[in-house]
Amino acid sequence: MADHDHHAHVPIQHRNRFPTLFEVLSRQTVAPLDLFSFYIYMRDQQRSVDYLDFWLDVAQHLQLCRLYVRRLHRSVFEDTPEMEKNSKRESFFPEGAGEGPSGEKGEVSDQRLSAFLRSDHGSRQHSPHPSQGSNYSHPSTRGDLPRPSFMTMDTSSPGEDSNSPGQVSSNGNGLRREDLRASAEKILYTYLLPGSEREIIIPQSILQDVQDAIEGPDQRSDPELFDAAKDYVFQAMERDAFPGFLQSKGLGNLVPQSMMIRLIVGLISFFGAVWASFILIFLDKSRVTRCWLILPFTVAFYFIFTHQYMLDPILALLGFSEYTLMDFNRIREPFVKKTLNKRSITTLGLFLLVDAAVCCLFILVPGKRL
Structure with a gap:
């Protein structure tokens, strides 16, 4: 045996x-x-x-x-x-x-x-x-x-x-x-x-x-x-x-179906944000107007990051994990909760860093009307 x-x-x-x-x-x-x-x-x-x-x-x-x-x-x-x-x-x-x-x-x-x-x-x-x-x-x-x-x-x-x-x-x-x-x-x-x-x-x-x-x-x-x-x-x-x-x-809180939906939404939002950014730049719109780009870029990077790390950091910090698609239940295992909280803070930090860098790039670059 x-x-x-x-x-x-x-x-x-x-x-x-x-x-x-x-x-x-x-x-x-x-x-x-x-x-x-x-x-x-x-x-x-x-x-x-x-x-x-x-x-x-x-x-x-x-x-x-x-x-x-x-x-x-x-x-x-x-x-x-x-x-x-x-x-x-x-x-x-x-x-x-x-x-x-x-x-x-x-x-x-x-x-x-x-x-x-x-x-x-x-x-x-x-x-x-x-x-x-x-x-x-x-x-x-x-x-x-x-x-x-x-x-x-x-x-x-x-x-x-x-x-x-x-x-x-x-x-x-x-x-x-x-x-x-x-x-x-x-x-x-x-x-x-x-x-x-x-x-x-x-x-x-x-x-x-x-x-x-x-x-x-x-x-x-x-x-x-x-x-x-x-x-x-x-x-x-x-x-x-x-x-x-x-x-x-133990290291994530999303199911594969949810991750795929987030990837699709994230990529669509990213390409939409980039397209809108170039239009506003080449129409020489003001930087104040271009600040609206923060919204689609934030949505895009958040969903892409959640797919990449199999983790929704906000839900994890609130103490929830996904059992099946859109069915969330509370995390009760102490070690898992501690682990996900650490990963969530790290993921949020990386997300905010990348999001801020890309938004600043497209907002602060000089405009030129074609």
């Missing part, structure tokens, strides 16, 4: 750095570097949101496994004499499994959880009674739809949706062993198999191992079977998508 080297969790207010991908995925960050923003970035700019959805669905599958084992734990110890409970509790129930990529804290507990789910003891002897309300069946007979877009959810927790077994109550009531298998199969058939509806590209060896584990004689549904694929997807996002996300949201 891959050994990920991540920073330890640091409180948001004390984190004097950009967050890691693991912190973003673990919901330890706030806007504009939160999971919601990363989802939008992966969907709209990176065009690879299926990789993030796969990672979130595997994390949700781990939660389902925990709920199942907790319920199983309660059913086994319900009638156990008090003196025997403590000794059985440690050997039976793998408590405290983590959610991160393999190699993160909680890996040992995750391995225990997977080992327990693979055992005959866990799967056959003490399986909770099926719930009449369970709506899970084999994916081949249900025609499961892919995960709905994160943008349509009412919750801050991507990974919970109406088509997933995550709808069981928080104490695991209504969750069966068959639900875990259906969840694992849904991930396989939605993301991994060639030609699947939301296929992601992973090494063939990893795909084959997962497929054999789920469809083979063992019919595994433990979360450990997805470890290699989850690690691969995590590393791919960390390498290919996350640096661009930090640059876009």
Whole structure:
């Protein structure tokens, strides 16, 4: 398994750095570097949101496994004499499994959880009674739809949706062993198999191992079977998508569509200002009249600078970042706010310097009527 080297969790207010991908995925960050923003970035700019959805669905599958084992734990110890409970509790129930990529804290507990789910003891002897309300069946007979877009959810927790077994109550009531298998199969058939509806590209060896584990004689549904694929997807996002996300949201506050509109408006304003400047010069208009050139030049250089630096300094100083086109939300991550404020002051200084130099050039140059 891959050994990920991540920073330890640091409180948001004390984190004097950009967050890691693991912190973003673990919901330890706030806007504009939160999971919601990363989802939008992966969907709209990176065009690879299926990789993030796969990672979130595997994390949700781990939660389902925990709920199942907790319920199983309660059913086994319900009638156990008090003196025997403590000794059985440690050997039976793998408590405290983590959610991160393999190699993160909680890996040992995750391995225990997977080992327990693979055992005959866990799967056959003490399986909770099926719930009449369970709506899970084999994916081949249900025609499961892919995960709905994160943008349509009412919750801050991507990974919970109406088509997933995550709808069981928080104490695991209504969750069966068959639900875990259906969840694992849904991930396989939605993301991994060639030609699947939301296929992601992973090494063939990893795909084959997962497929054999789920469809083979063992019919595994433990979360450990997805470890290699989850690690691969995590590393791919960390390498290919996350640096661009930090640059876009940590060093700027505009989306590409807004930047393109600003570039177009800025160039039109610049050429219009230059055209008007030469007309006023060659008509020998007074310098007072030519002062009106300040307006189009200011608009032109402001928009060109905001495009160049991916940053609207006025909006940043007011504490806003653009999520989608013309949709602004408040910046809550302290380090990002501090970074953008510094960049905004520098950008404004350069903008005013260039704007003043060009305006003075066209206003103070002697006029000559042709």
